[in-house]
Amino acid sequence: MQFKGQVLKMSTYNDKPIQYFLNLSGDLIRMNSLIGKTIKLKHIGYECVNCGSEEKIYRMGFCKKCFFESPYASDTIIRPELSRAHLGEEERDLEVEKEIQLVPHVVYLAYTGDVKVGVTREHQVPTRWIDQGATFALPIAKTDNRYEAGMIEVALKEHLPDKTNYKKMLEDDFEDEVDLADFRNKIEQYFPENFKNFYTMEGEMLRLDYPYEKPEKITAFTLDKNPEFEGVLNGIKGQYLSFEGGHVLNVRSHEGYLIELSF
Ligand SMILES: [Zn+2]
Structure with a gap:
């Protein structure tokens, strides 16, 4: 099977163990059923989660322009104490900021x-x-x-x-x-x-129960350094896929990457 698309963070469902779904441009791939199987990941490009630009992802799934301009990438996402919507003060887009902050x-x-x-x-x-x-x-x-x-x-x-x-x-x-x-x-x-x-x-x-057992030694890798990866999926915890040999990939830090997934 092969899927191709833009990576978003995995969707989850709290069960025992937690169920994970990889989101590739709308295709949801049930990751729990791939545990124990060899999967192949290939980085083929970028697609900004906000504007769809093919430019390199800058941070959090956004291209550089969106990271500095989109209300969804505002400082208040990381530092909630900077929030100002309760005072009616706009930072980037007051309507969006109200939706995010005034709940x-x-x-x-x-x-x-x-x-x-x-x-x-x-x-x-x-x-x-x-x-x-x-x-x-x-x-x-x-x-x-x-x-x-x-x-x-x-x-x-x-x-x-x-x-x-x-x-x-x-x-x-x-x-x-x-x-x-x-x-x-x-x-x-x-x-x-x-x-x-x-x-x-x-x-x-x-x-919370994860479909995960800790490996002997943990080595993180990214698709920037390793654009083609093949390995046996051993488990999942947080937004990390853990492969045989302790190689772990943070799916969240690859939001906006275009990949091919085969298994
Ligand atoms: Zn963008």
Whole structure:
């Protein structure tokens, strides 16, 4: 079988284990059924996720122009505390910014090899946690908009990491449950004074099961350095495909790449 198209991050469905679908220009390929099989990937070009340009992808699936101009690639995507839509202030496109920012958000703790803090739109739960490869996650605050969640995250990341270390995430083989409620109780004191009302103890910790076993040694590769790759798919965690020999590919960092997939 051969498929050809533009890569987007894998779609997921929270089951035991999580079900993964590779998105290639609208074709959804069920990746769980390819585990144990040899698959071949070939990089054949680019297609910006925003404008469709064939120029080299700059970052996050966008060509350089879109990365600096599209409201979907704004700084507030990475740094929610910079959000301004709640003040009616436009950054790139106020209507889009309102849609993204003026919806309920959650601040959460996630275990991805370390306990980290993060922010996401409420409707992105648990997708966001799966994309990060979290094995446990717990909402600790619910806010009305992105700015409030961002301000809480800024305060908490003085005490906890906010980035996922992909190697730790992929090397993780936790045996015991991580008690995120205990972490939540300890960091409550670091909530900024004006945002304490968003703190919640009502969230339930979610445990996520990936179709994945950790390899002996992990070596990441990209289709830039290795435009043709062939290997046996061993498992999937987060947005990483893990191949025999510990070669791992971050699908998300290849958004906007045109590829051929054969198996
Ligand atoms: Zn573009």
